[in-house]
Amino acid sequence: MKRTSIKDIARIAGVSVATVSYVLNKKEGSRISESTKEKILEIAETINYTPNKMAKSLKTNKSKLIGLILADISNDFYSTIARNIENAAMKLGYTLLIGSSDENPQKFKKLIDLFSEQQVDGMIIAPVVDSDEAVEKLIKEEYPVVTIDRYLKNVEIPGIVINNTEISEQIGQFLVEKKFDEIVYIGYDTELPHLQDREEGFNQCISSSGVHSIKILVGLENIEGEVHQGIDKVLKNNTKNKALYFSSNKLALAGLAYLIKNKINVPEDISVIAFDETEAYNLFQTEISYVRQPLQKMAEEAVKILDGQINNYIPNGKKVTFNAELIHKSSVK
Template structure:
């Protein structure tokens, strides 16, 4: 006979797995109505739910497991972040479990439920568009959680991000001072706030500078990036571009753009200058060293682990957000 699980209780009660887990396993730090708690206990008794004694004993003394949900672990930024988080967590005695959401809100939700079932002490997440309800459910039960790299507007969760708008505004101003005839901003069609902040920073720089060159935007979706970038750069650059700057708002966009430049034998920086947000080892394959914005990954990881550890040991959740500074690494791809 199949053993009843907290997932079964959650389904019958119409609540999240995290809520059931907290009602059955935690004695403090709850903000769950008495009615919901009684309903969960009644269902648990009805279906003869018997908790795993090993898991329960681990929970009472903490499992020392942390969950990490990133958008794409194959991306250099997130793989480097995961490694740094793992190193920082190990120093405090934690083991990291990692999952990729693939920018899918449903998969993000399922990962939070899976980690909750495994009774991780807390989670570090890079939220995706549409994951507001999932995060709100975790907040309601005071689940220790910290966002990394990203944040969702209106969701009060402790998190670590960088000065996206400020760094893009400053670096765009440096492009404007180089007197390019055309600047092309390559970004995403997105609702993710940290990416919108980068675009806002670009636009603010244009408003604050006196002399404005021709400006174009290439905004693509999260799928078929390579095809879309190649297609739109073909229109924006033409056959013989000159005195033009490309500003890529992520390393993934930059790699797609650089492959187009190589394919079409466009010289960097003689014809087109390049500035990219975030680094990646793929830049090493390009004949010209790429100028990029470097995020303080180690510092971000250390701050995230510290924030999460504080929550785990105090059961206090606040909306504190730590904003760290990125910096421009100048190379030969800018004239």
Template sequence: MKRASIKDIARIAGVSVATVSYVLNRKEGQRISEDTKKKIFEVAETINYIPNRNARSLKNNKSKLLGLIVADISNEFYSNIARKLEDKALQLGYTLIIGSSDENAGKFEKLIELFSQQQVDGMIVAPVVGSEGSLLKLIEKNYPVVTIDRYLKGINLPGVILNNREIAETTTDFLLQKAFDQIIYIGYDTKLEHLLDRQKGFESCISEFKNDILVKKILVGIENISDEIQASLSDALGKNPKNIALYFSSNKLAVAGLAYLIKNNIKVPQDVSVLAFDETDAYQLFPAEITHIKQPLEEMADEAIAILDSQINQYSKTSKKITLSASLILQNSVK
């Protein structure tokens, strides 16, 4: 099968080859309308146009490769954001190489070394505990890097993060207004700042609440989540729970908790109400529709790719972090 070319894109889009070249190569100084740019990208995707990376590399000394390091590719959040990042990268002519650190600082460092050997033009990373040294090395080399979803204190890198503390305060206040007898927060025993922000948002809102309410926190390790959640909920809920709200700070924690509720015939929302941070297709297997916090994945991918592309092409060298807002999606799992 003949490989699609920029001439094919130009013919289908009804523009000149030069215009296609300017758009796909992100050249500045040309007055090309946004509608024309959008049409060119759409045609390129439709006919499965693949840039000739070798030719481009010789011409501008760029590989048109990007590296993405996620914390756990088995987590639906990271697999979904990876797909959206891949789509956004392709629109700009980049190929995305994906690696999963599995929350391991050693593996994180090896992936950075591997991507560097592959001569990627830049990296998008979700830092893990203990990865400060690896990131500092990239900063020293002036390597284009953007963090996504997470951040580390003391590491000055541009990034795209969520308003974790603010949305946690909003959702906690929502639960407090429901007059539950008890609210149980289920989170992680961790040093990761974005997860601590969720916990701090919960604690801050609880501390300002005037009425008496029983509050409990369950913090589990990243490993053996299912066993720890089941043991903790067994102790916290007892045999006949009533008018209790469970606030899970991640989708993985929520899935483990929902499995416990099903196994023990605890009904939602009749016996306990459930609110979870982030979404997952696994919620669809549960009888009740789960009230959850939805992250703006499309916007996160857009911003991360745009920032990295600007660094690579030296349009800007910012260390600014962009904070995006999540949304509370109300379903019937909260009474």
């Protein structure tokens, strides 16, 4: 079926295309009678006229589309971020296109190319390792772009982050004050700066505390297997009063699965604290202590900064740091 256009409305109403455009776009200052306006609107409704968004975007130079590239949409953290970004974007009249890079730099670049082809007005991205070149290309082309959750050390770009180093140091201090004989940090063997910041915060606290600590660093390919293997080695020594600090919810879920399988009670046998929340914690018999990030505020600020770039009222380079919060539950004795 042929798509109806404003030309069809103009022909039926016996007026010019410009007159129809003025009425449908609700432009002020035109000398069009109320009867003509009503006639045009009635015809548009009768023939089920819908605006051609692509044509409109060519005239306004805006598509009202935003691209969102996440690292792993299956993770509760990123799915919640996406939902909040979508809500914030819709309030400003944007539609969201979402892609998941799965920590793959090639897929990350393909998503950037795809969203560019879709003529999105800007992008909110969670960079992956080796994505610097793709992001620098966007910046060189003066493309509106904002990072969320993550950042790149060598690329100056607007972004939303949390106080990873400081909150991780607070967690370390909290565990030190509980007088554990051994504190185990379970994190990633990665070049991602925000995760390195968490490890650094832990290091800063523990190095000056005198408390014995162990680090288990795993890759992204076999998280569950490496976490299980690492905890198994830790538990083979005879230190009784231990605490496990997981630097992400994905690591925490892998660790909790190991503890359940081996009938290790929390916090009676071992204490647990985790970065990020997830609904999956509710399946565990003990309430898990965790770090809460202000995801709604982060999402709203990301959209605000991107919209500012798109409309040229917020300069490039703005970074915003939010404070995370340690939520005390019963998994730490």
